[in-house]
Amino acid sequence: PRGVALPLPPEDDATMPLRRVAAPRVPPAPTGGRAERRKAARRAERARRDSLGVVVSRLLGEVFITLGVVMLLFVAYQLWWTNVIAQQQAGGAAKDLRRSWARDGGKDRDAGAFSPGEGFAIVYIPKLDVKAPIAEGTGKHKVLDRGMVGHYGKGPLKSAMPWDRQGNFALAGHRNTHGEPFRYVNRLRPGDKIVVETKSAFYTYEMTSRLDQTSPANVGVIRPVPQGSGFTGPGRYITLTTCTPEFTSTYRMIVWGKMVDERPREKGKPDALVD
Template sequence: MQDDETAQPAEPGQEAFPPPEQAGGRRRRSRALAALGVLGELLITLGLVLGLFVAYSLWWTNVQADRSASAAADRLRGTWAAGPSTPSAAPGGTATPGVPPAPKQFAVGDDVGFLHVPAMGGDYQVLIRMGTSTEVLDEGVAGVYEQPYKAAMPWDAAGNFALAAHRDGHGAKFHDLDAVHKGDAVVVETKDKWYVYQVDSTLAETSKYDTGIVAPVPARSGYAGPGRYITLTTCTPVYTSRYRMAVWGSLVRVDDMDAKRTPPPELRHS
């Protein structure tokens, strides 16, 4: 005789109980899907955080650095406009007639002047500040090397005026340094002079530990002996700090500054 209860099919709209192994499989799949959902949400969150970090590093730090450098540039030009250079003084403390003013001695953090490189833009200008620490360069300036070699200043009789600046973020003042080539002009503007250099050679890539590129007679530059040189350095490739690139130039002319601060021909737009 057949058991009516076991033979009775499920009523329409109702599902018969699945076997235990099928129910276990469904639970495992449900847990796996939940875990994947959580992982997806975490990845989306991580992507947003990374996107915000990139925006901060490559955009907002540029905005902050440009504001800081612009304010410092205005202050420096205001100081220049305030009066003449301090005259040189004799041991007794009075000015010595007929003796030109002694060059100012600059300390780390002091603003020196401005760097103009037409190959990086017709109106390209960057404030020059003593020092190459992160704190200095993050202000959107070109920093003067103090170590491993103390850079010579443009008015010194010989030496290498070596500068560094960020290529990306914090003003990215040397972002287009790879656009500078042999024969291009590089001009340093101080309170009283225009120092005009001509690029003699470039180095696309070298180790970040290659300190010789900023030596008084820079290694691999092609210079055989002392001279009045300028060196511009930055990180490469773009968005990394793995290597360094360098641009080297030599002084070709010094122009006196007139009352109107008329730029040299190399900086005049046609």
């Protein structure tokens, strides 16, 4: 009937809205006891010791790498850069020498008139493609390390000049590093030419013999009639001396030759330099 309120049906659980139910709080797991803490401390100590070892190993590795790089740079300096510098110095000395010849003219000076390190000639070895200025003396710093060939010109080792009517024109040069002008003199064979140019003339020598190894104290190899050369009497000779074996200065290698031609510079280069 109208006006009478009907009671609502009871709510069905299936029709009720879903409610979010919070997950139960799980208590933290209990930490280990004293024994576990000691184990953790030992593990941390071992980790610290390992870290120190790693640091030391890295430092040693860096030191060895640095030393290796320094050694490689030194080898490169000795074997390559000293040649670059010495060849530049020798080339400049040869140009200066030619300019002085053109400017001053005149004849060659007497033996002993040159100061140590002063250039006075140029040596050519066509077979070895060698061209190097010759300076007075055989000093390492003033002459040889500058890529030049040194002349035994003073004291008990004094030798002749190319323009002397007889005697032995004795020279020294590096075989390795600093220009190494005599690097391959061991390749010379009898008949190969060695030419010396001075202010007034070209002097051509012909290689005759070689001594592969002798003591540095054997000064007889640069005497006027050099011992061991096969020459039996006075003449006009040339002697090339250099260190051997390569990269050492234990012994000396000797190359000898005899003069076969003298040509004034105004007549042009000798055949050995034209071919």
